[in-house]
Amino acid sequence: MAEPARERLLVIGGDAAGMSAASQARRRRGPDELEIVALERGSFTSYSACGIPYYVGGVVADADALIARTPAEFRERGIDVRLGREAVEIDPDRGRVRVRELDGGAERWEGYDHLMVATGAVPSRPDLPGADAAGVHGVQVLGDGIEIRRELEARAPRRAVVVGGGYIGLEMAEALVMRGVEVTLVDGAEQPMRTLDPDMGALVADALRGVGVRLRLGERVEGFDTEGGRVTAVRASGGVLPADLVILGLGVRPDSALADAAGIPVGPTGGIVTDRRMRTGAERVWAAGDCVETRHLVSGGPVAIALGTHANKQGRVAGINLGGGYATFPGVVGTAVSKICKVEVARTGLNEAEAAAAGFAALSATVQSTTRAGYHPGATAMRTKLVAERRTGRLLGAQIVGEEGAAKRVDGLAIALWNGMTVEEMTGLDLGYAPPFSPVWDPVLIAARKTAERIEEDMRGTAP
Numbered sequence: 001m002a003e004p005a006r007e008r009l010l011v012i013g014g015d016a017a018g019m020s021a022a023s024q025a026r027r028r029r030g031p032d033e034l035e036i037v038a039l040e041r042g043s044f045t046s047y048s049a050c051g052i053p054y055y056v057g058g059v060v061a062d063a064d065a066l067i068a069r070t071p072a073e074f075r076e077r078g079i080d081v082r083l084g085r086e087a088v089e090i091d092p093d094r095g096r097v098r099v100r101e102l103d104g105g106a107e108r109w110e111g112y113d114h115l116m117v118a119t120g121a122v123p124s125r126p127d128l129p130g131a132d133a134a135g136v137h138g139v140q141v142l143g144d145g146i147e148i149r150r151e152l153e154a155r156a157p158r159r160a161v162v163v164g165g166g167y168i169g170l171e172m173a174e175a176l177v178m179r180g181v182e183v184t185l186v187d188g189a190e191q192p193m194r195t196l197d198p199d200m201g202a203l204v205a206d207a208l209r210g211v212g213v214r215l216r217l218g219e220r221v222e223g224f225d226t227e228g229g230r231v232t233a234v235r236a237s238g239g240v241l242p243a244d245l246v247i248l249g250l251g252v253r254p255d256s257a258l259a260d261a262a263g264i265p266v267g268p269t270g271g272i273v274t275d276r277r278m279r280t281g282a283e284r285v286w287a288a289g290d291c292v293e294t295r296h297l298v299s300g301g302p303v304a305i306a307l308g309t310h311a312n313k314q315g316r317v318a319g320i321n322l323g324g325g326y327a328t329f330p331g332v333v334g335t336a337v338s339k340i341c342k343v344e345v346a347r348t349g350l351n352e353a354e355a356a357a358a359g360f361a362a363l364s365a366t367v368q369s370t371t372r373a374g375y376h377p378g379a380t381a382m383r384t385k386l387v388a389e390r391r392t393g394r395l396l397g398a399q400i401v402g403e404e405g406a407a408k409r410v411d412g413l414a415i416a417l418w419n420g421m422t423v424e425e426m427t428g429l430d431l432g433y434a435p436p437f438s439p440v441w442d443p444v445l446i447a448a449r450k451t452a453e454r455i456e457e458d459m460r461g462t463a464p
C-alpha cells in the first residue's frame with residue numbers, strides 16, 4: 001500500500017496562537033505525516049507580551065524569562081521556525097504564501113496544505129507630527145519592552161507621558177512609577193479603563209492619583225515636540241506636557257490585512273471570521289488569536305478582544321483540529337484583570353453601557369466589602385459591581401476594584417456568567433470561607449444578594 005503523502009502546515013506568526021496551534025498539531029501528527037513551518041517576522045517565538053510591563057518595571061529581571069519556548073526548542077520538536085520571515089501575500093487558490101526575508105529582501109513562494117494565520121494585532125499609532133521620534137514607544141512585541149527598558153537604564157528619563165488609559169497604559173504607568181519616573185497619563189475619555197462603568201473607572205483614576213500619576217483626562221494628544229529627532233514634550237489639547245519618554249497605549253485592532261487582501265472573510269470588528277473549530281472562510285486556512293473575531297457569549301455579537309488567554313486557547317483548538325482531532329472554541333465572556341500598583345481591577349461580561357447596547361434592560365448594584373474578614377490583618381476594601389437583566393435577574397456582567405485578593409474573584413463571576421446563572425441563584429453558591437481569605441459572606445455573595453434585592457424591588461416597582 002502506498003504511504004500517505006506528507007502534508008505541509010504553514011504558520012504565519014510565531015507567538016501565542018501560532019505556536020500553540022503548531023505544538024498541538026505536532027503532538028497529534030509526527031514529522032513523517034506533517035511538516036510544520038512557522039514564519040515569524042520578529043526575533044522571538046512564544047514570548048509573554050503580558051509580562052512586558054513587569055520586565056520594564058524590573059519585577060522580572062531578565063527578558064529571557066518571558067520566553068516560553070525558543071526557536072531551537074521548537075526545532076527539536078520538529079517545528080521549523082523561521083525568524084525574520086514576513087508573509088506578504090496569501091494565495092489561497094494555489095495554496096501558497098509569498099514570504100519576504102527581512103534581511104536582504106529576497107522573496108519566494110512557500111506552498112501549504114494547511115495554513116494557520118496567527119498574525120496578532122496592530123497597535124494604533126497616532127498619525128501626528130513627531131509620533132515617530134525617538135523616545136516614543138508602542139508596546140506590542142517583546143522587542144518594544146527591551147527597547148523601553150534599555151532606554152530607562154541608559155537615559156534615566158525623569159518625566160514620562162503615557163498616552164491611553166487602557167490596561168496596557170495602566171500597567172506601563174505602574175512600571176514607570178516603580179522606576180521612579182514622574183508619570184502623566186493622557187486619555188481622551190473622562191476616565192481611565194473605559195471597559196469599566198464610570199463609577200468603577202473613577203476608582204481606577206483615584207488609584208492612579210494615589211501612586212502619583214498625574215491624570216489629564218478628556219484631553220486629546222495633538223502632536224509631539226522633538227529636538228534632534230528625540231521627543232521632548234507631548235502637545236495635548238489642555239497644554240504641553242514635557243516628556244523624556246512617551247508610551248503609547250492606544251489600543252489594538254486585529255491584524256487581518258493579509259487575510260483580507262486574499263479574500264478571506266473579515267467581520268465587522270475587523271477580525272478574521274472563523275467557525276468554532278477556527279476554520280476561516282477559505283479552504284484549508286485556519287486562524288486564531290488577536291487577528292480573529294469571536295462570539296461574545298452574553299451579547300451574542302462578534303467581538304475582537306485581544307487577550308493572550310483567548311489566543312492560547314484558540315491556537316490549541318486549531319492545532320487539535322489540524323492534528324486530526326476535534327475541538328471547538330465556544331466564545332468569550334470578556335473577562336480581564338489588571339492592576340495599578342496595589343489596586344487590582346477586573347471585569348467580565350457586559351458593563352452597563354454594553355448591556356444597553358446589546359438590547360438588555362439591565363440594572364446594577366455595587367457593594368463595598370473587604371477582601372478578608374474585617375478583623376484579619378491585611379483586610380482591605382474592595383468594590384464589586386454586578387449588572388443583571390431586569391426581571392429575569394440573569395447576571396450580565398461584573399466589575400471589581402480593590403486590593404490584593406480582589407481581582408481574581410472575577411473568575412467565579414465569569415463561571416456564573418458562562419453558565420447563565422441568575423443573581424438569585426448565585427446567592428447560594430458554595431464559596432470557600434476562612435478569615436484570611438474572605439469575610440463570612442464573600443464579596444461576590446454580598447453583591448449577588450444586593451443585586452437580587454434590586455431585581456425584586458424593581459419587579460415590585462419600588463426600585464429607586
Ligand SMILES: Cc1cc2nc3c(=O)[nH]c(=O)nc-3n(C[C@H](O)[C@H](O)[C@H](O)COP(=O)(O)OP(=O)(O)OC[C@H]3O[C@@H](n4cnc5c(N)ncnc54)[C@H](O)[C@@H]3O)c2cc1C
Pocket residue numbers: 012013014015016017018039040041042048049050051052053085086087088118119120121139140141168255258288289290291306307308309310311
Ligand atoms: C504589554 C502587553 C500586556 C499584555 N497583557 C496581557 C494580559 O495580562 N493578559 C492577557 O490575556 N493578554 C495580555 N496581552 C495580550 C496578549 O499578549 C495577546 O493577546 C497575545 O499575545 C496574542 O497572541 P497572538 O499569537 O494572537 O498574537 P501576537 O502575540 O501579536 O503574535 C503575532 C505574531 O505574528 C507575527 N507576525 C505578524 N504578521 C506577520 C507576518 N505577516 N509574517 C510573519 N510574522 C508575522 C508578529 O511578529 C508576532 O510575533 C498583553 C499584550 C501586551 C502588548
